[in-house]
Amino acid sequence: METQAAPAVREGALEEASRRRRPETLLMLVPAFLLLFFFFVVPYGYMIYVSFMTHAAARTFVRTFTLHNYVEVIWDPYHWQVIWRTFGAAAVVTIVSLLLAYPVAYHLARSRGQRQGLLLLAILSPLLVGVVIRSYGWMILLYNTGLINTMLRQLGIIDKPLPLIYNMFGVGVGLLHIYMPFMILTITGTLQTIDPDLELVARSLGAGPAATFFKVIWPLSLPGVFAGTILVFVQAVSAFAIPILLGGFRVITAPILVVQTVIESFNWPLASAMALVLFLLSVAVLGIYGKIMTRLMRGIAA
Template sequence: MSALAAPVPMAVAAPRRRLPVWWMILPALILLGCFLLLPYASILVMSFREASTNAVYGPGLTLGHYGEIVTDGFVWGIVWRTLRTGLIVTVATLLLGYPVAYHLASSRSRWASLLYICVISPLLVGLVVRTFAWLIILSNSGLANTALKWAGLIGRPIIFLNSSLGVTIALIHVFLPFVILPLLGNLQAINPEVAMAARSLGASRARTFFKVTLPLSMPGIQAGAILVFVLSISAYVTPAMLGGSQGRTMAVLVVQYLVDNFRWPAGAALAIFMAAITVSIIFVYLKLTARAMRRLP
């Protein structure tokens, strides 16, 4: 009887080589580098250049533009007006947008889709067209003043245009969806059984909202507030068309330095100065909100 044949060894497939993980984010890094970091670096370098009357900037380097900004009370007034407008717009959009987002997240009505369309409708119209519409609404004989006069609330027209008031109203309308959409996604991600458990333990609707729902929605509030604040203080079209000299913001001032006065190094220094202030405020806000969220139950 013949001996059994020895088993033939099978070839072991070589393991596939895996690409490094960073290859997946390489396209995003290239885009950020080309369209964000390089322009910022160019602006930063230009802010230290000497001014010139026959070119964009002169050959030398100087810190004089930043010194001029820091010691100019007019610039600090514009900075304060810009930050104040951004803060008011952020708080107003949060107060107006949270109830809408909460209703959309909890509603099962067929009208919820219509409300969602109304929320995103400002994004479907061009910014210039929306601003022209606010020019008509907020004029002395416009819809807003006419309605207030008809209701007997005012005797003389309110000056909405060429002031920070008109700019603030228009920016709230423009950026309201940027608060509602992050909040909506956050509220929809909250497990409804958590609120049901709180109600089953005897908590009222108000106590459940303030002790459960509101703390769990803090990430959406944080993201929406940062988004609206950054967009509102960097907005140009709306303040330029509605603000006039009394509602001028830093974005308008920077463009005036660059285009009207042809002072590119000074305008670049203004832009870097405002960007540094914005980053500092956001950093402090993130630290404070992160600490507050850690203390929540």
């Protein structure tokens, strides 16, 4: 009887201890909740409020409710052109980043010792430099008189400079260079959890390198691919400094248009409506993408 009662006593003691710790646990979460509330909920709530106000020339806005700002954003073809350009560029950067990052992540996950450390240092080192500094570095390389065009002209490959900057190509190169490390690190973390012996088993059963990758490695790495693509896409959609520096105001993206509306037109309500529409579209795209990837991963697991 005593041996049977002992586990029950221990379980009761553990439940009692967990009840006592709940207030302490909730108390530890208070700073995080306050930070989230004041720096995310309050700004977004104020932005929503301002988006329904009326623009006034002499003031930031007049406290008069209106839907005109959303009507202008939704029915103006120029706004949709900018939005599609932003999402299209972010999608292309995300896909190219995945294609380039996956081999690097696989090599990093399978490397060991000093080789892995050096490779990881090479991937992380660009993150130690600010976005603006790295963008200026790409400007030096991509200018008409920059290093790339100068070398190509001296080698006789081209007669006139290639248009490498102040266009979508230059913006894409900058976004790719700055955000690809996040893709690499995210996929690497997932690949490191995959047992290398699974590849050996697949090979021993007659599967070739391609079959081993697409039937074993790729399905198991989908969680990392999912997280990495979301990270890169969200940052590319909201990028501001890179399109300005490498696009030279010739490539207008949604964040740039929002800032221009505030600074040049001083139209805070319209800018707030544009920002909220961009946010809701981003959430919708990520939601659809998340459902597709979730079904895909469930199908593979089944």
